[in-house]
Amino acid sequence: MAAGSTATKQDSEPLVVxxxxxxxxLNVLAGLTSSALAQIYAxxxxxxxxAWRVIVTLGQYEHRTARDMAPPGVMHKSTVSRAVAALEKRGLIVRxxxxxxxxxxxxxLTxxxxxxxxxxxxxxxxxAESLLSVLTPQERDTLSTLIDKLTGRARVLAPRDVEEGEG
Structure with a gap:
């Protein structure tokens, strides 16, 4: 390019690939994993x-409040509320x-x-096991550690009232 000329966006490297x-x-991985799981529960x-997250939480902890299931950045409280209402209507949970x-x-859970x-x-x-089967035990441990670190950092960076699945 000649001196003094400005590069166009087409001539330069993209800022983000x-x-x-x-x-x-991460969103692609989560989406593909959710699609695989949706074949089962949907x-x-x-x-x-x-709704599946609410069922799993109640299956794990016996009982919880809706607020317990909506920690910042995981599931928005309105999303939990809609899921709870649908599950209650179907007779799958009780208040x-x-x-x-x-x-x-x-x-x-009922x-x-x-x-x-x-x-x-x-x-x-x-x-989940099938997904992880391509990793060695050491890679699994490393992945778990890295996910924990990235999740902790993302919680610091994320706004308090984030709807899951955005970004």
Whole structure:
């Protein structure tokens, strides 16, 4: 290029190469993984991703408040609220008074909700294991450590009230 001329965007290197951009790559991985899992819980049980997260949380902890399931940057409280309402309407979860805090209700799986959790959880774990099968045990440990570090840093960088799946 001649001295004094300005380069156009077409003549210069791109500022961002999408396929190399970490947030994009993580989003692609999450999307592909969610699609694989959706074949299990969406097609077989008619559950959305947020509804599945609520079921898994209640399957793991027995009961939780809706607020417990909406930590910053994971699931927005309105997303949790919609999932809870849909699951309650289907008879998969119940609300109980929280004796420690009358402003909140405790959510728990019904026997039908527990049966879905117990049917789907092993299949979801098998998908996760299949995904990880391409890694050595050391790579798995390293990946886990790196995900923890990146998640911690992202929590610092992210706005407080972020809807999941954006970015």
């Amino acid at each position: 999408l396929e190399e951009f970490l947030p994009y790559r 097609e077989r049980f008619g559950l959305s991703i947020p 109980r008074p929280n004796l420690d805090d009358r402003r909140e209700e405790l959510l728990a 026997p039908e909700g527990r049966a879905i959790y117990e049917a789907v959880a092993p299949e979801a774990l098998a998908v």
